[in-house]
Amino acid sequence: MAWGRRSGIWAWLGDREPSFLVAGVVLVFHVALSGRYGFHRDELYYVTAGRHPAAGYVDQPPFVPLLARGVTAVFGERLWPLRTLAGFGHAVLVVIAGRLAREFGGGRWAVGIAALATAVAPVFVATGGMFQTVVFDQLWWALALLLVVRLQGGADPRLWLVVGAVVGLGLETKWTMALLGIGLVVGYAAVADGRSVLRSPLPWLGVAVALVLWLPNLVWQAANDWPTLEFTRNNNAIVRAEEGRIGLVAEQLLLPGPVAVPLAIAGLVWCWRRSRWRALAFAVVTVFAVLLVVGGKAYYLAPFFVLLFAAGAVAAESWATRATAGGRRRLVPVAVALGGLLALPVVAPVAPETTYVTHLHDVNDETGEQLGWPELADQVASVYRGLPARERHPARIVTASYGEAAALDVYGPERGVPRGTVLSAHNSYVDWWPDLEPVDVVIGVRYERVTLLRYFGSVERVATIETPWDVPNEIAGTPITVCRDLRMTPDALREALRDFR
Numbered sequence: 001m002a003w004g005r006r007s008g009i010w011a012w013l014g015d016r017e018p019s020f021l022v023a024g025v026v027l028v029f030h031v032a033l034s035g036r037y038g039f040h041r042d043e044l045y046y047v048t049a050g051r052h053p054a055a056g057y058v059d060q061p062p063f064v065p066l067l068a069r070g071v072t073a074v075f076g077e078r079l080w081p082l083r084t085l086a087g088f089g090h091a092v093l094v095v096i097a098g099r100l101a102r103e104f105g106g107g108r109w110a111v112g113i114a115a116l117a118t119a120v121a122p123v124f125v126a127t128g129g130m131f132q133t134v135v136f137d138q139l140w141w142a143l144a145l146l147l148v149v150r151l152q153g154g155a156d157p158r159l160w161l162v163v164g165a166v167v168g169l170g171l172e173t174k175w176t177m178a179l180l181g182i183g184l185v186v187g188y189a190a191v192a193d194g195r196s197v198l199r200s201p202l203p204w205l206g207v208a209v210a211l212v213l214w215l216p217n218l219v220w221q222a223a224n225d226w227p228t229l230e231f232t233r234n235n236n237a238i239v240r241a242e243e244g245r246i247g248l249v250a251e252q253l254l255l256p257g258p259v260a261v262p263l264a265i266a267g268l269v270w271c272w273r274r275s276r277w278r279a280l281a282f283a284v285v286t287v288f289a290v291l292l293v294v295g296g297k298a299y300y301l302a303p304f305f306v307l308l309f310a311a312g313a314v315a316a317e318s319w320a321t322r323a324t325a326g327g328r329r330r331l332v333p334v335a336v337a338l339g340g341l342l343a344l345p346v347v348a349p350v351a352p353e354t355t356y357v358t359h360l361h362d363v364n365d366e367t368g369e370q371l372g373w374p375e376l377a378d379q380v381a382s383v384y385r386g387l388p389a390r391e392r393h394p395a396r397i398v399t400a401s402y403g404e405a406a407a408l409d410v411y412g413p414e415r416g417v418p419r420g421t422v423l424s425a426h427n428s429y430v431d432w433w434p435d436l437e438p439v440d441v442v443i444g445v446r447y448e449r450v451t452l453l454r455y456f457g458s459v460e461r462v463a464t465i466e467t468p469w470d471v472p473n474e475i476a477g478t479p480i481t482v483c484r485d486l487r488m489t490p491d492a493l494r495e496a497l498r499d500f501r
Contacts, residue, residue: 018108019098019115023091026119030087030128034080036349037370039410041403041474043131044373047077048406049428056220057428058227063173064133077410082131089135090128093306094118096142100310103149104277106317109329113313116333117263120340121309123255123302126347126366133174134299140170141180141303145280148184149307152276157202164206168213175228176300179290181210183283194279224431231427236295243298248291251298256305259339264305267312280307357469365473369403372467376404376445376475377411383443383462383480385416391441395421398439398497400446402427404475408445425497439490444481455493457485 039047050069055062068082075081097118098111106114118124127135144166151159170177188194197203221228243251256264268284271277284304291300320329345351346364353371361368380397387395397417399405405424413419423433444452444459452459463480467473486493 017095017098017102017115018112019095022098022112022115022119023094026094026128027084027087027091030090031080031084033129033349034083034087037353037367039079039373039407040130040132040366040370041373041401041406042369043079043082044406044410045402045427046131047072047082048409051409052428052432054220055216056224056228058431059231059427060133060228061172061174061217063169064131064136067136068131083129086131086135087128089139090119090124092139093124093128093142096146097306097310100146100149100307101313103146103153104311104314106310106314109320110310110313110317113263113316113332113336114310117256117260117309117313117336118306120337120344121256121260121305122340122343122347123299123305125340125344126364127299127302129348130370137170137174137176138303138306140166140173140177142306144170144177144180145303145307149277149280152279157200160202160206161209162206163203164209165213167206168210171210171214172217175232176296179287179296179300180283180303181207182290183287184279186286187279187282190282191275191279193275239295239297245292245295248296248298252288252301255299255302256309257336257339257343259335260305260309263312263316263336264308265312266315267308267310270311270315271308277311284308353469353471357471361472368471368473371469371471372473372475373403373407374411375468376407376465377415377417379463379465380408380443380445380480381412381415381417383482384421387441387443387482395441395443396437396439397422397443397445398447399424400426400444400478400497401474402429404445405429423494425494430494430498433494435491437490437494439486439493440484442483442486444479444483446475446478447481448479449481452481452483455487455496456483457487459483 046065046068049057049065050067050072053062053066053069057065067085071081071085072078094115097114101110101114104110124138127138144163147155147159147163147166151157151163167177167181170180185198188198253261268281271281271284284301284307287304288301290296291298316332320332345356346360347367349356349367349370351360356367357371384392384395384397397408397412399408399422402424405422405426408417408422409419412422423429423437423439425433442452442456446465449459449461460482461479462482465475465478465480467476470476488496
């Protein structure tokens with residue numbers, strides 16, 4: 001056999017789109033890290049929410065909690081199956097990026113660059129490494145955009161019904177999918193070719209399909225006084241106060257990776273200059289403007305990077321083809337890959353915990369929320385078991401945040417804390433606090449003593465939460481208290497703590 005001839009698996013891989021090979025590497029990467037550090041507070045919350053199946057929750061639609069319930073029913077409440085599923089979502093984004101490059105007329109080089117940029121972008125590495133609503137939200141956005149691009153390329157208009165189904169699933173995952181709908185409507189209305197699309201009934205039938213799929217959550221919201229609207233208003237106000245509009249703009253330079261920013265900008269310009277794709281450029285600008293006005297989180301815009309990387313890769317392919325000796329064709333992928341690798345320790349749990357805490361926590365404190373939950377459960381369970389026997393059975397543990405409550409719900413039973421003992425008034429936990437729940441003795445977690453003295457006659461601080469490696473996350477250094485002599489009804493306590501939050 002000649003040395004230059006490919007055979008077997010290598011020949012098969014060579015005939016595939018490069019995006020599939022890149023996606024395979026991405027999936028292997030996430031699977032390899034799926035057991036690192038530990039559950040993030042949000043992952044624990046989704047597992048717990050899945051134990052309370054509903055058509056809606058205070059802070060989110062039902063798709064991800066119900067997905068968590070399905071996964072844990074098969075594999076148990078383990079971390080790796082959930083994170084493998086999230087990693088698979090990132091891998092699919094990579095494939096979609098490559099497919100978009102093809103739809104835009106790119107060759108294999110453009111497909112590979114789009115896939116590579118999506119694979120190493122810090123925002124996608126971070127979201128693909130945790131089981132949260134974000135990675136699935138990004139997946140629905142990217143899939144909807146791919147279908148829209150195919151429609152713009154002349155696909156059967158009945159594909160609008162599939163777009164509607166994807167948008168509907170997106171709305172059952174995260175309400176930010178509505179931003180994509182707004183952006184597309186504005187984009188099509190802004191260009192002549194797009195206005196003819198809006199005059200067709202099929203896009204609006206797609207909207208009807210989306211609404212039908214979203215209906216169960218809307219009915220639940222209406223029956224519960226629209227709690228997600230209140231949650232979203234409060235959350236946006238916090239984001240505006242903490243990050244501001246300058247922060248929103250600045251993070252757009254960090255989320256795709258600094259090296260990939262020119263690629264995304266090139267993609268936006270490339271779409272703008274072509275009448276067929278100009279509506280997409282308008283959609284990007286529209287969603288960005290809406291986020292500036294309402295104060296949404298910076299990563300809400302991230303799904304558009306999949307589209308922009310693909311368009312930018314097609315533009316770069318034309319530029320690189322004109323280069324002599326292929327220098328530019330080698331430079332672009334190397335630069336994109338290096339840009340992603342440099343950010344890797346910040347957005348993925350690849351560094352030892354001590355290195356992360358010492359050098360990286362201040363750059364990305366979200367990773368720190370994966371550390372310390374079993375240790376928290378150890379400390380609270382020790383306080384619970386230390387109560388006199390006559391108090392232990394009726395005692396309840398009340399936490400200030402959903403994160404501590406979910407950690408205790410997941411880790412507590414194997415440490416002697418019975419299920420049903422943990423209560424909270426934060427997010428959907430307020431709905432899981434049974435009416436007239438007895439709270440003769442309360443172990444307070446993360447509430448300051450001065451706060452609890454408003455509601456109890458006796459409040460004793462019995463411990464201070466210690467985190468492993470001294471990670472300075474949200475629970476580090478906060479109190480554990482034992483409270484007695486409740487001065488109000490249990491329902492009134494629930495409402496008071498909810499108002500306090």
